[in-house]
Amino acid sequence: MAMIDNGPPDFRMYLPEIIKENYGKWEYHEHVKPGVLKHVGPAGALYTVRAGEPRLMSVDTIREICDIADEFCDGHLRFTSRNNIEFLTPKEENVEGIIEACAKHGFPVGGTGRALSNIVHTQGWVHCHTPASDASGIVKAVMDDLYEYFGTQTLPNKLHIAMACCLNMCGAAHCSDISIVAIHRTPPRIDHETVRKSSEIPPLVACCPTAAIRPNPKEKSVTVVEDRCMYCGNCYTMSPGMHIMDADNDGLAIMVGGKVSTARTDPSFSRMVIPFIKNNPPRWPEVTEAIRHIVETWINNANDGERLGEWIERIGWERFFSLTGLPFSELLIDDFIFSRETFHTSSAFKYTD
């Protein structure tokens, strides 16, 4: 039997020599140009070329990435938390070669500084069991549409987009400048036989955050009080008999204004600004159009250096809605358990008529 509990390999054996020498002693960094960073320490400089990858990759594509790293980086590379490749080399003269090789293999160079970085996302229809939409396809469509912002420095500040394929909101979608969240909108359809066969009733009842699920002794199953259900799908994770996916009514919501860094302002949640867009595969044009519109309104109105959420908090959300022309409705007003803190408790607001 194989060894267990190896843990991950020790990262130290993968570090390039320049990193070992400058480890913990880095002095400063420069943004050389889109996608290229220069970090300087006592032992010299390290150049990083950042390139986007599709997250879902075949082993042959990983081997192509390895070929580039072998040719220019003595076999050293890393990946970022946002699905970017980073080619690492102390040789300035190798930077252009890496960029050319990336172009040849179709990896866009960019994602640094005041740019759109790659989208963090979930599995969607590729492999998830509760998705309300695909993830990879929407991400591909959005990145194609906003491609110009990945390899340039034309945004007020960085732009982090995340995509979650259900209301679980995996992937820090709740704290991103823009998040695309796939949502269910109808109560689960109960397959009593599957519930009976595969689920314990008490934990299934207990898992519901709004107490919408009640025992159904007659069926040895459960019932759902439909007007209490908020379609979160938690019950489907507990029992495969609680069918939450609904081809006709699932779709996407858009949330904006989140961030995780503390720079200037504290971390903040993304807030819903579009409650629903129908699933429209394969390229979801209504989603790409809505996101482009929000990004362009931000570019045209924000002060230099403002993240999307900082800009909105400065001008006020009422102004955000008037500038974007996005319709406001009661669907956007929180009515779950932490709603009160979002209500405007003063007469100091802006008229937007």
Next chain:
Amino acid sequence: MVENSKTPQLDELESGPWPSFVTEIKKAAAKNDMSKDLLGVLERSYHDKIGHWKHGGIVGVKGYGGGVVGRYTDLPEEFPAVKEFHTMRIAAPSGWFYDTNALRTLCDIWERHGSGITNVHGSTGDLIFLGTTTEELQPTFDELAENGFDLGGSGSDLRSPSCCVGPGRCEFACYDTLDMCYDITQEFQDELHRPMWPYKSKIKMSGCANDCVAAAARADFSVIGTWRDSIQIDNEAVKKYIEDGMDVREVVVKKCPTRCLSLSEDGELSVEASECTRCMHCINMMPKAIKQGKEKGATILVGAKSTIVQSAFMSWVLVPFMKMEAPYDEFKELVNTIWDWWDENGKTRERLGETIYRIGMGRFLRAVGLEAVPQMVYRPRANPYVFWPQDQIFAEANGGEN
């Protein structure tokens, strides 16, 4: 094998400048029937607008409770090669540093045993092997283990800890995120591989408050690098920024959230250190001129999680400052104490933050033996409903101390 090469909708996603995941699946499908059927299932989802995967029986490898996510298509007759199509989560090296030998080894193993499709990486930080049969799980694991690799976490266990690039390439790292991530991952192998808790638990380490792994947003234990003393200003370098055209007053001084920076007429930048909250803005803007303080460590925050079920939580301050040096005993002790409390008090599928929220910070702090400090809250409570510990009240009334 059903002929399923007709994928008109997915084909649409091969055009455009961004690298295409469809092209990736097709590349794998040229060599592998599982990937070919994945393409078929996915095209069907694009047509039906619904997912075609279901969760099923528990699958895994010997000695482990986590690391494998069982997946089965609901269309097994049409797409028999993905009747079983399980995910394996492979623990990634700290900071996602690799060399090409390691990556090629992983590719070879996966090509032999699975679909040849990966995610580099999954959101938690593991390298994902996407799709293989139940039968191939153990042989895949055996080869991984022989080559020094291991599975990551899944289910109600410690999920694979992850960290930013830290001292490997960043002058902002206030502690050695890479080493700490590796150290605690090794320390907590049992917690990582054998689910035993109410729900998942995450530890994420960012070397500074820029928080490049979004620890504050999603980790039950967010370890955010910071310092205790004053930022260090090199005014020669400040002048260089000014000469190079930076409007330091506008883009640095005026954007300081506590207004603790001032710039004199002749370009001298100074700080009122006691008022600085170490937000990183000025350092981000002028990395050559402003350095962090010298007394470095981390703030420990707890409770972050994504939306499901009781709304999203951002993690909040528990320990304002902790030295972060190997072997990280103080941190490990704290985490163990809190896990014990959570294991005792948490309900099924309740993350740490939700348990604390339900039971109350006061009771939580008393239980884990931490003293309340004002840094834990933005502002104190606005209601008088204190859950007074009755034994203390009784003791005080009797003139005793407890």
